[in-house]
Amino acid sequence: MKVWQLIRQLRPRGLLHRLREDIWETKYFFELRCDLQHELPGVVPAKLPIEMQPVDPRTFTGFSEELARVDADNYLKVLLRTWYCSAGVETLYVGFDGDQPAYAQWLATPEGQRRIPRVLPGRFPALNPDELLLEGAYTFVAYRRLGLMRDGMAQLLRFALKSGASAVITYVAVDNIPSLRGCADVGFAPHRVRVSTRRVLRWTKNRPVGEDDWRLWETATAKAAQPAHASISER
Secondary structure, X not given: OOHHHHHHHHHHXXXXXXXXXXXXXXXXXXXXXXXXXXXOOOOOOOOOOOOOEEEOOOOOOHHHHHOOOOOHHHHHHHHHHHHHHHOOOOOEEEEEEOXXXXXXXXXXXXXXXXXXXXXXXXOOOOOOOOEEEEEEEEEOHHHOOOOHHHHHHHHHHHHHHHHOOOEEEEEEEOOOHHHHHHHHHHOOEEEXXXXXXXXXXXXXXXEOOOHHHHHHHHHHOOOOOOOOOOOHHHO
């Protein structure tokens, strides 16, 4: 991707905002854990039936094609996923509507986790060999508001269980209410809080989940808190 193309997509104001965030920010994430030793919640079928299946990230063109459909706010999110594909991060699962990708997400194997730093150095801590990373969820523009995220994630957790993994880990920004609710619905719960600080260079630290964090989680995932928009694809 050429620099001028990125600038054109983001526009100067959006680009400056993103650059400011990337060099001077502090963000908080829930490290969410789904313990596969416990019974998983039932699957909530999406309005559009999908069957998640593994695809070769290096030959999957869905994200590259999606770049032409998204607005500036989503452009970098999709571009990041094209970089994951180029780096060969495994395993990418996609649910299709015919031959069109509707929902995609990585259930990263230990080898896939080792490849992520090629794209995002220092973003995620190393997991135990029996833990898988759920990352990069994305609902394609034409298929949003159909409940694909919960259905897709629930399927991937069952794949993880069959693989012999003991747990699945994912990271969600503490202010991403729709994503938190979606993760809670399929069996995730807070394990730690990850603090990511950037002052040109990035460093991260983990801390236990405190009382304020639990209150935030309980409020965000309450059934009465119906989200007005967005999905886990927006994180």
